[in-house]
Amino acid sequence: MLGLGRIRAQPRTSRSWSFSEMDFDSKRKSNFAGKLLLATCLTVMCIIMIRHSPGFSGLSEFSRHEPGVTHVLVTGGAGYIGSHATLRLLKDSHRVTIVDNLSRGNLGAVKVLQEQFPEPGRLQFIYADLGDAKAVNKIFSENAFDAVIHFAAVAYVGESTQEPLRYYHNITANTLVVLEAMAAHGVKTLIYSSTCATYGEPEKMPITEETPQVPINPYGKAKKMSEDFILDFSKTSDMAVMILRYFNVIGSDPNGRLGEAPRPELREHGRISGACFDAALGILPGLKVKGTDYKTADGTCVRDYIDVTDLVDAHVKALAKATPGKVGIYNVGTGKGRSVKEFVDACKKATGVDIKVEYLDRRPGDYAEVFSDPSKIYRELNWTAQYTDLEQSLRTAWRWQQKHRNGYGSPLAMAI
Template structure:
């Protein structure tokens, strides 16, 4: 469960500013081919970068000035599934939040819910913008005093990336570059072999961030994770992908659509992998655990320091296991069609979260797959048309 601490003070001894950017997975395989399975799962990337504040920047507007004891976090892609959950957690812990989203994959309904929950002045603002526009990104940074940036604005489907690779390279790599360049202007200052365009673009974005940090006072915290499931335990937020993206979406979304009768069944691609039941094995992380890791990374980020962490349960579950858990969670005998392999998938991908447990004191708590799916299913049943149902 999320912990609320509205009265929490967030003072710091140094005037620093964290930045969070996109992430890709850092899997651990039983075959010890750790690098080769990096970024094979559908996920989002996260970096937290500590930056110097500009001491001369000060205005009378809440979001345009640094305020002692308040951390102002820019959440790009904050109208999306993971981004909205991260924004909710930050707001509950008394952070100031600015969401930037072009709504190509996000939901304005999620933003409205957050606005209703936190209507107080200076708590939350939404900016409709595309990070691919350099002038717009520069304007956002010049008019707002950010202390942190969590960068979730990205297309994030492996299958789609193999069909439209140039879009992924532009969206993920170029947009991250735009954010980094604006940060440079407005703020003082293991071997990886991805096999699909989505993962390769994430790797490029991370390399840019690491190179960028070498000649600055930034500290970088990179979190890598895998398939995200679940939803807000209190039922306020959930996953609501656009209908046209259902074929490329997460397996949980496909299972829920099948359970609701929106589609006749689900398609499992690949049954001849070298796993115990022939289907792919993945590390499923609950979104509540994921945003908790984000917040812990934000709190532990230090100037001129780089930390890279795997975020996961440390164990994998097969696609067949996942489908069976979804059947139990929904109470529906979901029809399954077995198809040939999908390009860009590894057989087995899961994380080793030892480092983040030891250094950031983070451990996944929501590890019961069926329970996470039950929580997400409750939201799905109450929102047949996504956020338009509200």
């Protein structure tokens, strides 16, 4: 609208010509015609300038491809992992569009990112639900995406056993909508955020990419279905596909800008790190450990805990190595399993709080032991976990939790 503003800034009374009183009547008709012509010309100029202004629909930085700039659509970019990935992409000079319905994400995280990268053409946020195919198609038609990193998903094992249909719709059906939009608009690079839950409970450890996928809960089953959609579609296209199956995520931005802030109503289903911190902060009376009779060294579940900074680095390396017509599937983990009891002990040390622990029966859909063999991603993407000190990762996350006891604030407060 800059061109229109400049035209309006011109004083109406300043003219480079004048008429005498004697000429006024005789030239009234021609004067009117001149004014009409001038008005018409100005109108045409305004339309042209508006159409070529950055704010006009379809002509913003986000709506056109720019040499040397990769425009990445990050679905679920307001969430824990998605926001950290967006931060890294922006630091690496990518252009990012976040699409999120904020059912699990935080607008406060988006505001932090916008404050860090306020320059035009760097970051935009679009509030939308991926289940709305019409809205998703409109987003793709109005933006020039070079790649998609698909994080958006509900992601709690326990919740998936209670609400299986919700999980199949949110994960599987929504992934299909994204794929259809990518196909319709010629976006040919997809980094898919999958999970080790697709493997179920393998007979052998560690888990390799060749380990049979036999998921035992709706979350893992829905993710595997999504992988199948992607792999089948890739066979008939020249799409570049990277599927990252990652393990249990912990930690936060080392510089304290972002952290994990799950909705209060989801604490029952959330990550063990969030439960530990809530107990340390006094939000919860203690920590509930579900399952002490697994066939592991101390009876509690064994998991591979990956720091979110490492996980994001894996996504960035996958994006850089994505090749048209090829599919890469990688485990993203440390290669080392740690028990829940070990995790709780590390959390106590990181927070300095003697957290009360209550031991309960197993959680439906859980498995005894899961940890990765990350050798393939090291060989092919030159990626390996750097933040492998469990206590240090928890200490970093704990610092953010202490400074953000209300997370990013309520969604309403963040919107004001």
